[in-house]
Amino acid sequence: MSDVSVDWEKARELAYTAGRAAAGRAEPVTLSEADGRTLAEPLRALTDLPAFPTSSIDGWAVRGAKPWRPVGRVLAGQIAPPLTEDGTCVEIATGAMVPAGAEALVRIEASTRDGDGRVLGEPRNGYVPEWRQPGEEAAKDEELLPAGTAVDPAVIGVAATCGYESLSVYPRPRAGLLVFGDELLTGGTPGAGRVRDSLGPQIPGWLRRLGATVEMVAGPVQDTLDAHVTAVRENLSIADVVCTTGGTMHGPVDHLHPALTELGAEYIVNTVAVRPGFPMLLARLPGNRFLAGLPGNPQSAVIALITLVAPLLAGLQGRPAPVLPAVELTGDVRGRGGDTHLALARLSHDGRTATPVGHVGSAMLRGLANAHGFAVVRPGSEAAAGDVVPFLPLPLLTGERP
Numbered sequence: 001m002s003d004v005s006v007d008w009e010k011a012r013e014l015a016y017t018a019g020r021a022a023a024g025r026a027e028p029v030t031l032s033e034a035d036g037r038t039l040a041e042p043l044r045a046l047t048d049l050p051a052f053p054t055s056s057i058d059g060w061a062v063r064g065a066k067p068w069r070p071v072g073r074v075l076a077g078q079i080a081p082p083l084t085e086d087g088t089c090v091e092i093a094t095g096a097m098v099p100a101g102a103e104a105l106v107r108i109e110a111s112t113r114d115g116d117g118r119v120l121g122e123p124r125n126g127y128v129p130e131w132r133q134p135g136e137e138a139a140k141d142e143e144l145l146p147a148g149t150a151v152d153p154a155v156i157g158v159a160a161t162c163g164y165e166s167l168s169v170y171p172r173p174r175a176g177l178l179v180f181g182d183e184l185l186t187g188g189t190p191g192a193g194r195v196r197d198s199l200g201p202q203i204p205g206w207l208r209r210l211g212a213t214v215e216m217v218a219g220p221v222q223d224t225l226d227a228h229v230t231a232v233r234e235n236l237s238i239a240d241v242v243c244t245t246g247g248t249m250h251g252p253v254d255h256l257h258p259a260l261t262e263l264g265a266e267y268i269v270n271t272v273a274v275r276p277g278f279p280m281l282l283a284r285l286p287g288n289r290f291l292a293g294l295p296g297n298p299q300s301a302v303i304a305l306i307t308l309v310a311p312l313l314a315g316l317q318g319r320p321a322p323v324l325p326a327v328e329l330t331g332d333v334r335g336r337g338g339d340t341h342l343a344l345a346r347l348s349h350d351g352r353t354a355t356p357v358g359h360v361g362s363a364m365l366r367g368l369a370n371a372h373g374f375a376v377v378r379p380g381s382e383a384a385a386g387d388v389v390p391f392l393p394l395p396l397l398t399g400e401r402p
């Protein structure tokens, strides 16, 4: 808990730790429902994989010296009777169980039949068992993936191969969003002192990309303390994490801090030594719920989201803390004294270099819409072209911002 500006990295750690400690109870879900969830237990092989010796070709399973007399046929899905006599073979299909006693496989295209119907040909690699051996991919009980693994289609495929019908996963965190600010328009063009709300339409997409469901989006909430308290209470009744935008400072109509006091909140982070976005906060509310206060300036709100809410949601989902990649800067980025500077930047196609973009004022979104994330310049330092710095990514999906 803190009521003074926290170092940016420390703030991320505090958010992750708070989320991890509040991760939901594991629940079993069917494989098709598991996409996007997180393994609550290691995925182990339930049998040897493959579970039986498996032919990788269409052809003949042979025993002894040629010619081989066919004594049967084994198709995928069948149990192969053993080959007991030298000079015999069975016709075999790809995926079929190789009979006990077989010594080699001969591909159909490498074989001929003599006048008596006997099979001739050469095993491709001589008399070595070139079929898939039981346990070649995994031994029974071997850990294939650790707890905390994000479930994606390939993980679901492996689980199905192993024989799982369901997986034990963490629940998806439920998020809500409250937009504060009487000056905000929800339609039409800005003017006459009013601006369009650019966070109500934007934040839910980022939350979903971070693995949360979005249960409620409300606002603009009237700029009174009562309206704030009522709106947060309502949102908290259906969400584990409520994000609010605006009102984090102490202006005449900034009601977030007084509302938190009224709701019995305990600060986990209350302002962060980072530019932009310093007034961000994260608080714990009774019932193991969280409120993330995102500053009103739109870019700062997104910075707060990926600084605090991303690690919080990773923890709540039982995932590892996000690790930031390192990138080489192609241009200079100034430091911000005792604060961490997050500078919008675009990555090269190989992801190795980052180029600062323009239009980066905290009230602007144009730079954000053209960037992959933020180059991180730590307190007390400046960054020059050629320097390697951490990179805080936006949670973009494949194909977004190619």
Ligand SMILES: Nc1nc2c(c(=O)[nH]1)N[C@H]1C(S)=C(S)[C@@H](COP(=O)(O)OP(=O)(O)OC[C@H]3O[C@@H](n4cnc5c(N)ncnc54)[C@H](O)[C@@H]3O)O[C@H]1N2
Binding pocket: 179, 180, 181, 183, 184, 195, 196, 197, 198, 199, 200, 245, 246, 247, 248, 249, 250, 251, 254, 277, 278, 279, 294, 295, 296, 297, 298, 300, 362
């Ligand atoms: N005396 C000081 N004033 C301010 C300081 C400061 O250090 N001393 N810091 C500035 C910074 S930096 C930020 S960030 C903001 C944070 O203030 P709030 O979180 O209380 O946000 P608001 O005052 O409600 O709004 C700030 C700004 O953002 C616009 N805004 C708000 N919500 C939205 C939205 N959903 N869509 C688009 N734009 C939004 C709002 O109109 C204001 O222009 O405080 C500064 N002040």
Ligand code: MOO
Binding pocket: 275, 276, 277, 278, 279, 295, 297, 300, 362, 363
């Ligand atoms: O810190 Mo404010 O959050 O720069 O826009």
